[in-house]
Amino acid sequence: MASAFLFLCCLVIFSLHQVLGNSKSNCADEFECGGLGAMKFPFTNSSNPECGLCRFDCHTKPYPNIVLGGQNYDALVKKGDFFLVSDPKLQEYLDSKSCKSFNRNFSFPNSPLISFQIAPNLTLYRCKHSHDNTIQKTNDSFFKDFDRYTECEGFNVYYHHPNKTILGNTSAEISGKLPEHCSLVQLPIPLPTPSKPYAGDLFELLTSNFLLYWELSKNCLECRAKGGKCSVGGEHEYSCFKDVRNLTHRRTTWFMVATGAVLFTVGLLVLLFCFREKILWYKCLRFWESNAEDHQKVEEFLKNYGSYGLNRYNYTDIKRITSHFRSKLGQGGFGNVYRGSLRNGSQVAVKILNKLKGSGEDFINEVASISRTSHVNIVSLVGFCFEGHKRALVYEFMPNGSLEKFIYEERSNSVRQLGWPILYKITLGIARGLEYLHRGCNTRILHFDIKPHNILLDEDFCPKISDFGLAKLCMQKESIVSMLGARGTIGYIAPEIVCRNLGGISHKSDVYSYGMMVLEMVGGRKNVDVGVDRTSEIYFPHWLYQRIELSEELQLPGIMNEEENECARKMVIASLWCIQTDPSNRPSMSKVVEMLEGKLDSLQMPPKPYLYSPSRTEQQRHEDRWSISSICQYPEAEADDEN
Template sequence: MCRANSFLCFLQIMVVAMLLHHHQTCDATNSNINKTCPPSSCGKISNIKYPFRLKNDPATCGDPRYELSCEKNITMLKLLSGKYHVKSINYNNYTIRLVDPGIKEGDCSSIPRNFLTSSNFTSSYNYTYYEDPYQNFQYRIPSGTLRLFQHVVYMNCSNPILDDPAYVDADSCIKSNSQGGHVYTIAGDLKVENIKHDCHVAAVTAISFLGYDYSSYKRDIFYQKFSYNEIHTMLLGGFEVAWMSGPCEDLCREPPCYLRETTWSLRCSDHGDYCITTMGFHVDCGSPSKLRMFVEGIMYGIARGFMQAFGATIYNGSRGISQSKLGIDIGTTIGKYVLAPYILVRLMLGLVVFFAKLIHKYRIRHTSMYENIEDFLQGNSLMPIRYSYTEIKKMTNGFKDKLGEGGYGKVYKGKLRSGPSVAIKMLGKHKGKGNGQDFINEVATIGRIHHTNVVRLIGFCVEGSKRALVYDFMPNGSLDKYISSREDHISLTYKQIYEISLAVARGIAYLHQGCDMQILHFDIKPHNILLDQDFIAKVSDFGLAKLYPIENSIVTMTAARGTIGYMAPELFYKNIGKVSYKADVYSFGMLLMEIANRRRNLNSNADDSSQIFFPYWIYNELVEEREIEILGEVTDEEKKNVKKMFIVALWCIQLKPNDRPSMDKVIEMLEVDIKDIKIPPKPSPYPTEIIQDNGVSSNESLSDDDVTGSISFLEETMEHPLL
């Protein structure tokens, strides 16, 4: 045929050549790629396949833009200017999880080696697949544009930051690597207006999103408080970037394309293969049937009618779907005159039922509590007198003279008709257990005992929600104010201090062994030691107490109870030992240390870190036989008693319960000559760990009841001060 018409033959050859040349140009990046090569492996990554390849794989295997390397049996990826460990490759959702090689497991002082921010990647509004094999976002249907990671920002600050929850203190881990200043981290994205406190950015690295809905990427992201150890652990988990661009290029030739989450398949956006309906569904486009148009019209009409019923309008946001006018009219009528009134009535009925159930539950709970208390009082023959609320009100002269207030309620000064003054504790309505257990504990415990060194319960009141306890009045108040108060008050002599410590020990010993039932107080502290007119100490406040048979040496506990700083370690750490009366011995030891020292055990103004926890310091002084400085004029006998109190206190606060003495032994040691008492082992440093591990204030009591945006502001980066 070419011979017959050489001109036509020439034209055919030219067209074929141009087509072949065009095909080769478009396929320049993929013409020599073999997509069927067997998978490679390196370390924990055992399925490295197209488009990924290892550096030593045959040249025809995998896409060179997705080349990985195997270094010391660890799969590595070079991303931008740094290298990262490959933690996993997800061929389902086209993501690869990476970890900065500078982050080491078990070493919180390890810090990121690479500087990486969202701004290092091409923005989601202007990119080409050919230039960027990796992205920090994905187009997904129906979620929309999905950001895959945010940031951890390392800040170097000149001064400590105390009032900003976004700044997480990292000094405890990485201060030794810094060149002065204070190191903080911010988990989440950071805007330029958030840089304050005389701080500058030292490093930025990527981290997976922190548990909130990251699909709404246009909203501001609020900071969530994490410790630096938690942030470091999350950095070990790595972050994800998308490698969807290569497969999209293979499929669509030109971007963009999207990932359909229902089938986890890639689709080309410019193929017009889906439309968004009025209700937000993604459906295949094409010529819709009349039934489909009618149904779409009804759905749109129902939404429009419902909004009209409440004075609002709805915008027809459907794309690519025609709607039947008849369907719209029918739907509007249904939405306005049927659906809206129905929902409104259901809502009102639901609110009525909700509040009715709430009131009913409240009444049942309180009725049960009152019945519990009444049943207890009926079944126990108690010495205390039962007063009416009217009598309580008269005693306190209308609650005019308030002595104090705490988590338990309020305490007022009162007067009996016979003359003596009393202290009346009005328990709060919602304090303690819902069944009135705190009230029962106190009445059951104090109501059956009488001892010189235990406060006496004169009477009580139970009337509806009103509950009160009537005690002997202690004119000198609690021991707490003689240890920590800055107000002017009568100072205790060292003789009085020694007598108070003996009195408290005798009171606790009586609780442990002097009654038919063993009484464990669980809240021995200065606040609960009251002083009468002669400064005789009495143990008070039995709201957390537990009663056990004398023969039971082990106590079953469901939760920690007491006050931080005085609580025994076995209440927190189950592997130390079982909970027993030795928990009260520990609390007494901490109390005795404060009585002898006449101040709190934690000394924040100490020059030496070993003095911050006072028992450490006093132990060192005793071991090195240095004389302990005592304020004021004291006799040699008083000096010996103070030293003896310190030694006994150190015995009481031993870490293991078995190493602590009984209260009878404590009294014996306090009464014998100091030469007959050995110095115990050094106390454990656990108290400060408890406060950190449990996140509880040192003044807190425990009982059974108990953002968006990128880092585009980084215009220049200074030398990394953390390295």
């Protein structure tokens, strides 16, 4: 009986395969590419160049080749939306300190369909050398704050050394007005670490290994979601084609799929009953093999990139560092945090990760994000542990813990209240840290989970942004990022993340979360007081807006003098700008820093956010829900509603 069912299922599946195979194009959904594993659109192989936007030669040794701008590069590891790539030819030039190194430009052209960027990178300007002193003086004047390399025949190279502070024009400001005999070149540099800062001459500063990031355009993503194929025409115009054959066979294949699914399910139930012991063992074996493969991929990534400049600990080390998890500091969205001590006596905080997706994308995400940061207002990552399913992150220890235990009125009496000078200092420090993430790194980092719980305070109450588990890396010039689901914490999530009709998701989403957090710091309470009677529900930002609008006193506790009152009003006005419903009305974090450091008289009154209302009756709340849901497109929620 089991054999008959098995034969029938195989027959139906074979027939279904024939029907579906005739209705599809020659492009496979996935293809194997050497050590990179399974690849899919937008990538393709040499056998089917028309099936993707970027071609791989998967048969080259020792690594597959990716073809970009007519050049071949070794693709070492793939993880998420980036690759670890190597340029052997560039390494040959760097080893011999050849000026041919500056012929290898990694500034890849952007397409209406897909864009690439390397990180980290160094921007150089190659200017033809001339015996005409006038031209030479013009070059030196134009690049007056730049370092200069003059050992190449026929041209000079100007660049900003990463260890030096930029005083004059930045690379972004001068790229659009270069002298006609100068050209821009981008070459990769390694990630700096405290133990290995940038040093040496220009050739020792460069590297042949780099991270290559890619991102599909919004139009192409929408085209693919509708079953189409995106391409670029001869006039460099975007187009989206539908596969007519798939449309004509849709009804027939649906019937075949339904029939095959029913028969297959019946046959599978019979097989499970007859061979339940063997099948259970087989499933366990396959599960182990799948996890082993995922583990190997993460190990390759950490070997080539993730562990660069970081200490790697085994789980035994973690237990020793934390004295077998004796002192628990707190609990976050991804696991518990324990106090620990290194062999040299340094105090650390160890976060044990226990809520990871798949093969550890959140773990890799945090390592990759925070490893490339170095700022007084960003927490430092000392090391990590990756041992099977046991994963941990080791951070510098913050004696005063998180901000949330200092700012709410319901905090215990054992925690002292922060004065307005310290609150203002914390507000400004967080703004500077976010400004660095958005503009100070070669690759822009969007945090997506700014809240008091993720702001740590050192012994001097200097704030440091932590927990990059939800962060997203994007290109420095990218204004809008793609995101499949909502991410963040309820109460701090920007409206456009859950209501996509309000605008694109960008660094302005962090600005909104920052504004909501600062308003809670100002009021010492949650912005929406859900503990009071429903008919008298209070929306705190609305209350503050009314008092600022009418030039009334804020009536906030603890203000002792006019200087503290001015600090409080600047914090409120800047925050009200940050929580504007329309992302285009929100300031950048650079502008927020300017507001906080400037004079109160220079601040303009922000518009009133329109999605929220103050005290609402039950009927009004019902109407609000309908008015908001009518303009929102709700994605799958991945939000953390911890707070």
